[in-house]
Amino acid sequence: MGFIVTEGMEFISGWGGKWPAPAKLNLMLRITGRREDGYHLLQTVFQMLDLCDWLAFRPVADGSVSLLSPIPGVPEQEDLTVRAANLLKLHTGCEAGVCIEIEKKLPMGGGLGGGSSDAATTLVVLNRLWGLRLPKQELMALGLRLGADVPVFVFGHAAWGEGVGEELQPIMLPEQWFVIIKPDCHVNTKEIFCSEGLTRDSKVIKMSDFLAGEESNDCTEEVCKMYPRVRDAMNALSVYAGARLTGTGACVFAQFPSKEEAEVVFQALKNEWLVFLAKGLNESPLYKKLEQE
Ligand SMILES: C[C@](O)(CO)[C@H](O)COP(=O)(O)OP(=O)(O)OC[C@H]1O[C@@H](n2ccc(N)nc2=O)[C@H](O)[C@@H]1O
Numbered sequence: 464m465g466f467i468v469t470e471g472m473e474f475i476s477g478w479g480g481k482w483p484a485p486a487k488l489n490l491m492l493r494i495t496g497r498r499e500d501g502y503h504l505l506q507t508v509f510q511m512l513d514l515c516d517w518l519a520f521r522p523v524a525d526g527s528v529s530l531l532s533p534i535p536g537v538p539e540q541e542d543l544t545v546r547a548a549n550l551l552k553l554h555t556g557c558e559a560g561v562c563i564e565i566e567k568k569l570p571m572g573g574g575l576g577g578g579s580s581d582a583a584t585t586l587v588v589l590n591r592l593w594g595l596r597l598p599k600q601e602l603m604a605l606g607l608r609l610g611a612d613v614p615v616f617v618f619g620h621a622a623w624g625e626g627v628g629e630e631l632q633p634i635m636l637p638e639q640w641f642v643i644i645k646p647d648c649h650v651n652t653k654e655i656f657c658s659e660g661l662t663r664d665s666k667v668i669k670m671s672d673f674l675a676g677e678e679s680n681d682c683t684e685e686v687c688k689m690y691p692r693v694r695d696a697m698n699a700l701s702v703y704a705g706a707r708l709t710g711t712g713a714c715v716f717a718q719f720p721s722k723e724e725a726e727v728v729f730q731a732l733k734n735e736w737l738v739f740l741a742k743g744l745n746e747s748p749l750y751k752k753l754e755q756e
């Protein structure tokens with residue numbers, strides 16, 4: 464059941480070939496308050512991974528936005544890539560059209576931010592393809608309208624995040640290796656943020672506290688209580704190294720200084736769990752590719 468990251472395969476001949484939409488991990492997640500609209504104030508640390516969805520964009524003449532093959536369970540017009548493209552058209556008055564293909568590699572509902580990253584890649588690539596020249600800050604603000612995790616993927620760098628996750632400062636982190644278990648359950652982010660027992664009054668800390676080892680995730684206890692399979696995954700990974708939850712789950716992860724050390728744990732878990740081996744990245748592969756175009 465294990466899954467080693469491999470390069471995406473060629474699938475359609477879209478503009479610029481295929482574009483990465485990397486996963487993220489929340490290396491720490493503190494909930495420090497709640498806004499009047501119900502959204503939670505967070506302190507978090509985002510790092511991208513070399514584990515990606517792959518997207519292709521084919522210009523179409525009739526001004527429509529469509530998906531070549533919608534993701535099962537997600538209606539085409541609700542897909543975050545379609546919503547991102549339509550939002551960009553509405554915001555700029557651009558009359559161009561696009562057909563999008565998604566090669567889905569990231570598990571959904573896993574706290575790896577796949578849908579958000581797909582949306583961010585769509586905003587960044589179409590901004591270039593359609594010659595819109597919107598600055599990054601404006602794309603991030605548009606992205607926030609699609610979800611709290613979209614801005615960091617537009618930002619494109621490992622980041623210290625505050626607000627609802629949209630106030631971002633770049634951070635340089637060691638590019639370690641991660642073993643990530645995706646338990647066979649789908650955690651609903653909204654359900655976790657609505658749950659009674661969630662810690663919402665964590666002390667505000669500084670970036671230096673995180674760097675000194677403060678790496679907790681305030682959602683862990685509640686998610687493990689509501690989703691026993693997440694607790695099982697934490698226990699399975701804890702045998703080898705400190706296990707943490709990303710976002711609101713369901714994925715749990717442990718970090719290792721070398722690929723070799725991570726590989727040993729990956730091999731030990733892969734028969735029983737859906738497990739990924741991935742490298743932490745400070746710079747998003749999306750921008751690396753954009754620079755090459
Ligand atoms: C848990 C994280 O993944 C950490 O990075 C994000 O905060 C969640 O980001 P996301 O999946 O893009 O979430 P959204 O689609 O914006 O929000 C889903 C639901 O989660 C709740 N939500 C989300 C983010 C936040 N800071 N406070 C919240 O209370 C809201 O009820 C919202 O309706």
Ligand SMILES: Nc1ncnc2c1ncn2[C@@H]1O[C@H](COP(=O)(O)OP(=O)(O)OP(=O)(O)O)[C@@H](O)[C@H]1O
Nearest residue numbers: 542543571572573574575576577578579581612710
């Ligand atoms: N392109 C897309 N890819 C994945 N999910 C999408 C997409 N478009 C819409 N969705 C919806 O978004 C939901 C959340 O998917 P996603 O993969 O982003 O979860 P997640 O990793 O838990 O996100 P987060 O870490 O941001 O909470 C899915 O269950 C699906 O209904």
